[in-house]
Amino acid sequence: MSSTTNSPTHHTSTIGAIGAPSRRNTELAMLVFAVVIPVFAYANVGLAINDSVPPGLLSYGCGLGLLAAIGHLVVRKFAPYADPLLLPLATLLNGLGLVVIWRLDQSKLLQSLPNYVEAAPRQLLYTALGIAMFSAVLIFLKDHRVLQRYTYISMFAALVLLLLPLVPGLGANIYGAKIWIRVPGLGSLQPGEFAKIILAVFFAGYLMVKRDALALASRRVMGLYLPRGRDLGPIIVVWGISILILVFETDLGTSLLFFGMFVIMLYVATERTSWIVFGLLMSAAGAVGVASFEPHVQQRVQAWLDPLGEYKLSQQGVFGHSEQSMQALWAFGSGGTLGSGLGQGHSDLIRFAANSDFILATFGEELGLAGLMAILLLYGLIVERGVRTALAARDPFGKLLAIGLSGAFALQVFVVAGGVMGLIPLTGMTMPFLAYGGSSVLANWALIGILIRISDTARRPAPTPAGNPDAEMTQVVRP
Amino acid sequence: MNKPLRRIAIFCGLLVLTLLLRDNWLQYVKADSLKDDTLNRRVTIARYSTPRGDIIVDGDPITGSTKTSKGGLNDLLYKRTYADGPMWAPVTGYASQAFGATQLESIEDGILTGNDDRLFFRNTLDMVTGKPKQGGNVVTTLNSAAQKAAYNGLKARGKGAVAAIDPATGKILALASYPSYDPASFAGNSTTTDSKNWTKLQKKNDANDPMLNRALRETYPPGSTFKVVTAAAALENGLYSSAEEKTDTPLPWIMPGTTTPLPNEGNIPCKNATMRVALQYSCNTVFGKIGADLGKDKMLAEAKKFGFDQEQFTPVRSNASVFSEDMNVSQTALSSIGQFNTAATPLQMAMVASAVANNGTLMKPYMVDKLQSSNLDTIEQTDPEKMSQPLTAKNAQILQSMMETVVKDGTGKNAQISGATVGGKTGTAQHGVANSKNPYAWFISYAKLADGSSPVAVAVVVEDDQASRQDISGGGLAAPIAKSVMEAVINSKK
Numbered sequence: 014m015s016s017t018t019n020s021p022t023h024h025t026s027t028i029g030a031i032g033a034p035s036r037r038n039t040e041l042a043m044l045v046f047a048v049v050i051p052v053f054a055y056a057n058v059g060l061a062i063n064d065s066v067p068p069g070l071l072s073y074g075c076g077l078g079l080l081a082a083i084g085h086l087v088v089r090k091f092a093p094y095a096d097p098l099l100l101p102l103a104t105l106l107n108g109l110g111l112v113v114i115w116r117l118d119q120s121k122l123l124q125s126l127p128n129y130v131e132a133a134p135r136q137l138l139y140t141a142l143g144i145a146m147f148s149a150v151l152i153f154l155k156d157h158r159v160l161q162r163y164t165y166i167s168m169f170a171a172l173v174l175l176l177l178p179l180v181p182g183l184g185a186n187i188y189g190a191k192i193w194i195r196v197p198g199l200g201s202l203q204p205g206e207f208a209k210i211i212l213a214v215f216f217a218g219y220l221m222v223k224r225d226a227l228a229l230a231s232r233r234v235m236g237l238y239l240p241r242g243r244d245l246g247p248i249i250v251v252w253g254i255s256i257l258i259l260v261f262e263t264d265l266g267t268s269l270l271f272f273g274m275f276v277i278m279l280y281v282a283t284e285r286t287s288w289i290v291f292g293l294l295m296s297a298a299g300a301v302g303v304a305s306f307e308p309h310v311q312q313r314v315q316a317w318l319d320p321l322g323e324y325k326l327s328q329q330g331v332f333g334h335s336e337q338s339m340q341a342l343w344a345f346g347s348g349g350t351l352g353s354g355l356g357q358g359h360s361d362l363i364r365f366a367a368n369s370d371f372i373l374a375t376f377g378e379e380l381g382l383a384g385l386m387a388i389l390l391l392y393g394l395i396v397e398r399g400v401r402t403a404l405a406a407r408d409p410f411g412k413l414l415a416i417g418l419s420g421a422f423a424l425q426v427f428v429v430a431g432g433v434m435g436l437i438p439l440t441g442m443t444m445p446f447l448a449y450g451g452s453s454v455l456a457n458w459a460l461i462g463i464l465i466r467i468s469d470t471a472r473r474p475a476p477t478p479a480g481n482p483d484a485e486m487t488q489v490v491r492p
Numbered sequence: 493m494n495k496p497l498r499r500i501a502i503f504c505g506l507l508v509l510t511l512l513l514r515d516n517w518l519q520y521v522k523a524d525s526l527k528d529d530t531l532n533r534r535v536t537i538a539r540y541s542t543p544r545g546d547i548i549v550d551g552d553p554i555t556g557s558t559k560t561s562k563g564g565l566n567d568l569l570y571k572r573t574y575a576d577g578p579m580w581a582p583v584t585g586y587a588s589q590a591f592g593a594t595q596l597e598s599i600e601d602g603i604l605t606g607n608d609d610r611l612f613f614r615n616t617l618d619m620v621t622g623k624p625k626q627g628g629n630v631v632t633t634l635n636s637a638a639q640k641a642a643y644n645g646l647k648a649r650g651k652g653a654v655a656a657i658d659p660a661t662g663k664i665l666a667l668a669s670y671p672s673y674d675p676a677s678f679a680g681n682s683t684t685t686d687s688k689n690w691t692k693l694q695k696k697n698d699a700n701d702p703m704l705n706r707a708l709r710e711t712y713p714p715g716s717t718f719k720v721v722t723a724a725a726a727l728e729n730g731l732y733s734s735a736e737e738k739t740d741t742p743l744p745w746i747m748p749g750t751t752t753p754l755p756n757e758g759n760i761p762c763k764n765a766t767m768r769v770a771l772q773y774s775c776n777t778v779f780g781k782i783g784a785d786l787g788k789d790k791m792l793a794e795a796k797k798f799g800f801d802q803e804q805f806t807p808v809r810s811n812a813s814v815f816s817e818d819m820n821v822s823q824t825a826l827s828s829i830g831q832f833n834t835a836a837t838p839l840q841m842a843m844v845a846s847a848v849a850n851n852g853t854l855m856k857p858y859m860v861d862k863l864q865s866s867n868l869d870t871i872e873q874t875d876p877e878k879m880s881q882p883l884t885a886k887n888a889q890i891l892q893s894m895m896e897t898v899v900k901d902g903t904g905k906n907a908q909i910s911g912a913t914v915g916g917k918t919g920t921a922q923h924g925v926a927n928s929k930n931p932y933a934w935f936i937s938y939a940k941l942a943d944g945s946s947p948v949a950v951a952v953v954v955e956d957d958q959a960s961r962q963d964i965s966g967g968g969l970a971a972p973i974a975k976s977v978m979e980a981v982i983n984s985k986k
Contacts, residue, residue, distance in 0.1 A: 277503075281493055282493070343527075343529065345515075346519065346523045349524075362533055382519035386512055392508065412493050416497055420500060431514065
């Protein structure tokens with residue numbers, strides 16, 4: 014290359030390449046840990062429960078290893094400059110989730126429940142599909158900016174996905190939350206998980222176009238930049254949709270998640286603090302308003318304020334009350350600092366949804382405060398890598414999309430973990446990667462795929478000749 | 493756009509930090525209270541995950557553990573068994589998979605399950621050597637022969653309670669209550685058998701309330717047995733300095749502030765009687781007048797020295813016996829003969845007899861001699877502890893001679909034992925509105941051996957709904973039971 018060009022700009026692009034090495038080998042080394050740790054955990058569970066190394070250890074280890082290897086090779090080929098931590102972090106969480114789901118499969122108590130299915134093999138299948146999804150995103154989405162073209166189609170698709178559970182015959186009301194659809198032959202799907210990503214695409218595309226109008230056309234009142242009335246339109250629409258989800262699908266978590274994601278992206282796009290103030294006021298008003306007449310939400314709040322009372326009511330067989338919240342708190346408390354050890358806790362007492370919404374309680378009990386803090390920090394790292402990707406991205410769309418996805422991920426972790434730990438009212442969402450559930454695994458692998466794509470673009474050295482407009486111009490001017 | 497991005501990064505960091513703080517709150521600060529919450533099923537699972545340690549009497553376990561039928565959903569591996577459950581129920585309490593644990597089973601749960609911190613070293617050692625965790629034992633002070641005598645005596649009489657104490661140490665030798673229950677009958681968690689048995693035993697389904705530990709948890713009007721306390725108060729406060737001093741009591745004696753004479757039971761020689769004669773015939777007039785003369789405060793002070801008005805922890809809690817703090821003179825007179833509001837547990841009255849027998853020193857009653865680890869190392873030993881000194885040794889000996897007269901020549905002849913000196917006091921306590929119900933038959937006594945030592949003090953109360961009013965007297969119904977309990981203790985010493 015240096016023999017063909019000798020312009021000064023060449024020099025800077027070389028420095029760029031040195032500044033951003035591909036880091037693929039770092040990723041590979043991390044992936045080895047991300048596979049080995051769950052394999053040890055798996056052996057640990059087997060030894061604790063059956064006093065023997067589980068017979069499936071080899072196939073499980075190979076399976077997870079193979080999936081990680083595929084993921085790694087795809088990244089190496091199609092996104093060579095991507096962030097090296099995202100894939101190992103997701104793999105580790107997914108692998109640990111599989112182990113704990115298998116561990117809960119062994120519980121006699123859970124096996125006795127009417128709708129028990131052996132969840133671990135399915136989750137392994139979902140993981141394979143998730144890696145396939147991840148690979149597909151990286152292979153077919155060569156440049157994330159392509160998504161910008163589909164801004165309004167995304168909006169439409171997201172609305173359809175969100176409304177699907179309300180379609181009679183398709184939607185399914187599972188334990189009070191109407192966030193599922195039944196696909197004959199495939200099982201249940203949670204379209205909200207996918208809508209999260211698609212909405213982020215829409216918001217990013219929309220805000221990139223409108224950010225100047227939203228940011229600059231404002232009046233200053235009492236130190237705050239108040240937006241013009243007509244610019245309030247979009248936020249009111251999104252707020253309305255969130256409220257509708259809350260009312261008709263009785264899903265507090267998804268509602269909060271979408272609205273929070275929108276406010277974050279709006280704030281980043283416009284750099285106007287006033288949007289955050291507006292967002293907080295509107296979400297507070299919406300939540301209080303809906304809670305005042307929606308019994309499902311009221312009951313969740315009641316269970317949050319008095320989990321023990323809720324437990325006692327459920328033990329008396331009062332309809333509509335659940336022992337889960339209190340059982341989860343007992344699980345956390347019984348775990349203590351170091352935990353009971355994998356396979357040696359009694360988190361199966363949570364019964365329903367022990368391996369999905371409440372899976373964190375099993376981690377808390379069996380790995381203790383130490384283990385759970387490590388898990389939470391793994392999530393924190395994923396978010397941190399996502400935010401770093403947003404910072405590094407060179408185009409506003411990529412920045413907005415990356416921060417939207419990372420922010421939504423952080424909010425989801427907070428809402429789910431906070432709900433299970435009794436910090437906030439419980440919502441019907443799942444812990445990304447850890448929890449049992451196909452939609453969640455697929456959607457989150459797609460999310461990681463998109464973040465990796467953006468980070469690859471962000472860290473990729475700029476193409477040399479095209480980045481030399483001066484040279485071009487000189488050529489044109491020269492007679 | 494990077495400035496708001498950095499702020500969002502901080503916000504996300506705060507979200508994670510909040511979760512970490514909450515996790516520390518749950519799993520560190522609140523961990524123990526959540527872990528030990530009795531509603532937390534893990535507590536039950538831990539309690540029955542290993543063979544439970546035993547409660548020991550005279551070197552033999554009165555409890556056991558058996559493996560529950562495995563299979564199905566039962567997450568509780570072991571179940572409590574009891575030898576002679578109904579007889580020992582007032583001592584053991586129960587430990588049921590379904591209904592929790594009470595009394596000794598609950599208080600010493602840590603030792604019995606092996607979860608006590610003092611067993612930590614032992615457990616760690618066992619873990620290293622690969623031995624399963626085992627609970628420790630609770631060695632009681634009880635005497636199985638005495639307990640058997642007490643229980644069988646009550647069983648023959650229908651309803652009542654017995655408490656027996658070793659006066660010199662405070663060791664509880666017998667603690668019986670009848671009707672009783674078999675804690676083994678609901679030790680498991682079967683909804684068909686265990687729940688049904690449990691429901692049947694509840695007070696609302698069984699008027700006899702078999703699960704009531706009468707020896708510790710029921711207070712009865714003590715009737716004339718309380719006159720021992722009144723006599724002690726008279727001696728201690730110098731109202732009379734000997735048993736032979738004339739008490740200057742008129743007959744009939746009109747209670748101060750009233751026009752009502754205090755009646756005696758039958759035509760007995762109470763006019764100007766000495767305390768010895770008054771106790772021998774159980775004169776209400778003499779002891780009522782002593783109470784009135786001493787006044788409420790002095791009577792209350794003496795009763796409190798004997799342990800009235802406070803709960804006892806043996807370590808199983810005993811209800812507080814009652815001597816009212818707020819009375820006029822005539823009420824004080826009635827209280828001093830064990831009527832009005834005065835009420836006592838059988839344990840309390842056994843403490844009264846034991847203090848007299850132990851030359852005026854009241855020892856704190858206890859039923860746990862020591863706690864052992866599973867390999868029989870002693871973890872904790874209970875040492876006898878002086879509780880109070882209700883009488884001087886001299887006055888105690890005067891009172892002893894009075895109580896011995898009761899058994900030798902008076903109302904307590906049924907308690908005489910050849911080869912031992914017995915001192916006692918009968919009681920027939922009225923109860924019910926206007927004394928409509930059958931009275932309670934009381935007897936408190938102690939036995940003294942030839943060497944001057946006193947191995948046992950006992951209190952017996954019989955509530956016999958079937959007996960006719962005339963038949964009930966402490967001497968007739970309760971004294972024979974007291975006698976057999978004392979004999980059992982004396983024989984087991986030989």
